[in-house]
Amino acid sequence: MSERESMPYDVVIVGAGPAGLSAAIRLKKVAAEKGAEVSVCVLEKGSEVGAHILSGAVIDPQSLDELLPDWREQGCPLAEVPVTENLHWVLTRGGKFTLPHLWTPPFLHNKGTYTGSLGNLCRWLAGKAEELGVEIFPGFAAAEILFHEDGSVRGVATGDMGVARDGTRKPDYQPGLELHAKYTFFSEGCRGHLSKELMRIFDLRRDCDPQVYGLGVKELWDIDPALHTPGKVIHTQGWPLSESGSNGGGWIYHQANGQVSIGFVTWLNYSNPYVSPFQEMQRWKTHPAVAALLVGGKRVSYGARAINDGGLQSIPRLVFPGGALIGDSAGFLNVPRIKGTHTAMKSAMLAAEAAVDAIVSQRGGDELTAYPEAFERSWVRKELSIVRNVVPLVKRFGDLIGSGLAGVTMWLEYLGLRMPFTLHHHPDHETLWRKDLVRKIDYPKADGVLTFDRLSSVFLSNTNHEEDQPVHLTLKDPTVPVEYDLPLYDEPAQRYCPAGVYEIVGEDVGEPKFVINAQNCVHCKTCDIKDPTQNINWVVPEGGGGPNYPNM
Numbered sequence: 001m002s003e004r005e006s007m008p009y010d011v012v013i014v015g016a017g018p019a020g021l022s023a024a025i026r027l028k029k030v031a032a033e034k035g036a037e038v039s040v041c042v043l044e045k046g047s048e049v050g051a052h053i054l055s056g057a058v059i060d061p062q063s064l065d066e067l068l069p070d071w072r073e074q075g076c077p078l079a080e081v082p083v084t085e086n087l088h089w090v091l092t093r094g095g096k097f098t099l100p101h102l103w104t105p106p107f108l109h110n111k112g113t114y115t116g117s118l119g120n121l122c123r124w125l126a127g128k129a130e131e132l133g134v135e136i137f138p139g140f141a142a143a144e145i146l147f148h149e150d151g152s153v154r155g156v157a158t159g160d161m162g163v164a165r166d167g168t169r170k171p172d173y174q175p176g177l178e179l180h181a182k183y184t185f186f187s188e189g190c191r192g193h194l195s196k197e198l199m200r201i202f203d204l205r206r207d208c209d210p211q212v213y214g215l216g217v218k219e220l221w222d223i224d225p226a227l228h229t230p231g232k233v234i235h236t237q238g239w240p241l242s243e244s245g246s247n248g249g250g251w252i253y254h255q256a257n258g259q260v261s262i263g264f265v266t267w268l269n270y271s272n273p274y275v276s277p278f279q280e281m282q283r284w285k286t287h288p289a290v291a292a293l294l295v296g297g298k299r300v301s302y303g304a305r306a307i308n309d310g311g312l313q314s315i316p317r318l319v320f321p322g323g324a325l326i327g328d329s330a331g332f333l334n335v336p337r338i339k340g341t342h343t344a345m346k347s348a349m350l351a352a353e354a355a356v357d358a359i360v361s362q363r364g365g366d367e368l369t370a371y372p373e374a375f376e377r378s379w380v381r382k383e384l385s386i387v388r389n390v391v392p393l394v395k396r397f398g399d400l401i402g403s404g405l406a407g408v409t410m411w412l413e414y415l416g417l418r419m420p421f422t423l424h425h426h427p428d429h430e431t432l433w434r435k436d437l438v439r440k441i442d443y444p445k446a447d448g449v450l451t452f453d454r455l456s457s458v459f460l461s462n463t464n465h466e467e468d469q470p471v472h473l474t475l476k477d478p479t480v481p482v483e484y485d486l487p488l489y490d491e492p493a494q495r496y497c498p499a500g501v502y503e504i505v506g507e508d509v510g511e512p513k514f515v516i517n518a519q520n521c522v523h524c525k526t527c528d529i530k531d532p533t534q535n536i537n538w539v540v541p542e543g544g545g546g547p548n549y550p551n552m
């Protein structure tokens with residue numbers, strides 16, 4: 001018999017990001033419209049709602065308008081800074097040129113959008129959800145999927161607390177809690193750990209392309225007020241990734257309170273194992289056009305998070321008996337717009353509507369097929385279809401020619417001329433070349449003013465994990481990092497992890513050892529994605545552990 005207590009709900013939601021919270025709000029609102037009661041709870045692994053949320057963010061308000069039409073009058077922090085100016089720079093090593101607006105269709109021009117902290121938007125949405133009677137449990141990580149005997153999903157269990165590194169129980173041990181539901185929604189964000197498990201168990205990816213990813217490294221800066229223009233947003237492409245033949249780009253968003261959100265996304269299909277997404281971000285800041293903005297400024301926050309790049313062709317089957325994948329757990333991000341919030345929210349709202357209909361009809365534990373059907377008819381699908389060839393074109397033909405071709409296809413699709421093809425994706429963990437076939441990259445040392453090292457950066461993410469707990473970065477085979485990855489790829493985990501979690505020590509004395517500093521992990525999920533042998537499996541640590549982002 002399980003010593004865990006259980007709590008029954010109509011719907012349990014894993015993850016209090018924009019998707020999970022939009023689902024919760026929509027469930028309550030639609031149920032009220034139908035004169036029904038649905039009980040809803042949301043689990044969040046961060047110490048509070050927003051603590052693990054990291055985004056740009058420039059947000060298209062379309063879903064927010066549908067979810068809470070009066071959000072602007074209700075004190076929503078996102079309303080503070082509408083986007084007023086939108087630029088796209090192509091960077092060379094020391095120069096830049098600005099791409100004319102005509103190059104891209106109007107949906108890329110950020111008209112009617114807002115810029116701000118997605119974490120703060122989530123905190124505000126959580127308040128709205130609670131007003132409607134949703135129960136939110138921050139600090140509780142869903143660690144296990146529960147099943148009925150017929151194989152349908154019954155709910156989730158939160159992780160045990162107070163387990164020591166060696167697996168024994170500490171004096172403060174507390175067993176996890178079981179949350180049972182008619183339907184369980186998984187809104188864990190990009191590369192969710194339980195979502196990955198569900199895709200395997202229910203073979204949800206059998207009819208789609210592999211998901212592909214980027215890693216976004218972000219910093220918040222207080223800058224010189226004379227250089228600050230609230231509402232101005234800039235995207236960059238080209239240098240420095242052009243030097244290693246990799247893809248991605250940067251953003252600069254002038255937000256509230258004299259702050260700029262700056263960040264850099266490296267697509268994880270890069271082939272040179274010496275590429276470090278963290279160092280590429282540091283180098284990008286030294287470009288004269290970026291550095292000029294940061295002169296006299298102060299970096300106040302740091303974080304990193306993976307982002308889904310696969311688009312329409314990588315969306316898995318969305319439902320299985322007893323539950324659904326919503327938001328970035330499935331992957332609805334529009335890459336050329338670098339926007340996933342509005343699509344994540346809309347997917348969640350569609351799933352919520354399907355669930356209320358089912359619950360009102362006394363159903364439970366079956367497949368909510370009305371949700372994927374509604375997605376097929378939705379504006380989200382249409383939006384993602386227009387841009388579906390952009391990422392594969394850039395990967396195949398490079399930044400310059402690929403972006404040119406992508407611009408042409410977007411214009412044609414936008415004007416209603418559907419391309420008769422969809423290009424496919426290749427998994428990111430299969431793209432690395434052997435270290436002897438590439439040029440080693442020597443990144444410059446941090447200057448401590450404009451550029452920084454990883455450890456001082458992680459310090460600014462306020463990351464904290466209980467040290468005496470089982471390591472949450474599990475290795476399927478502990479010999480692989482030293483015996484396979486090191487000789488072939490110089491163990492790339494040392495460079496792709498933006499928090500310095502992985503190190504090889506003792507190489508100088510001929511006894512290399514793979515060290516995992518798990519307490520530094522900022523939960524970006526890159527190791528789970530990019531590890532060439534898929535040997536690293538990220539699982540949730542004790543609830544409440546991880547970064548504590550104030551307003552990312």
Ligand SMILES: Cc1cc2nc3c(=O)[nH]c(=O)nc-3n(C[C@H](O)[C@H](O)[C@H](O)COP(=O)(O)OP(=O)(O)OC[C@H]3O[C@@H](n4cnc5c(N)ncnc54)[C@H](O)[C@@H]3O)c2cc1C
Pocket residue numbers: 014015016017018019020043044045046050052053054055056057058059060118140141142143187188189190192193194215216217218263265305306307326327328329333338339340341342344540
């Ligand atoms: C670097 C970067 C820049 C971006 N810029 C923009 C932008 O400018 N505009 C835009 O619209 N979009 C942007 N996006 C995309 C946008 O942030 C996402 O599409 C959006 O956050 C997805 O929402 P979500 O709710 O699905 O997932 P998330 O926002 O990732 O939220 C998931 C939540 O679930 C929690 N969670 C995960 N697993 C568990 C578990 N097992 N138990 C309990 N809790 C769990 C997490 O802690 C988190 O709070 C950006 C993304 C990145 C990474």
Ligand code: SF4
Pocket residue numbers: 473496497498499500501520521522523524525526527528538
């Ligand atoms: S250990 Fe993995 S998930 Fe954690 S910060 Fe490093 S790459 Fe990201």
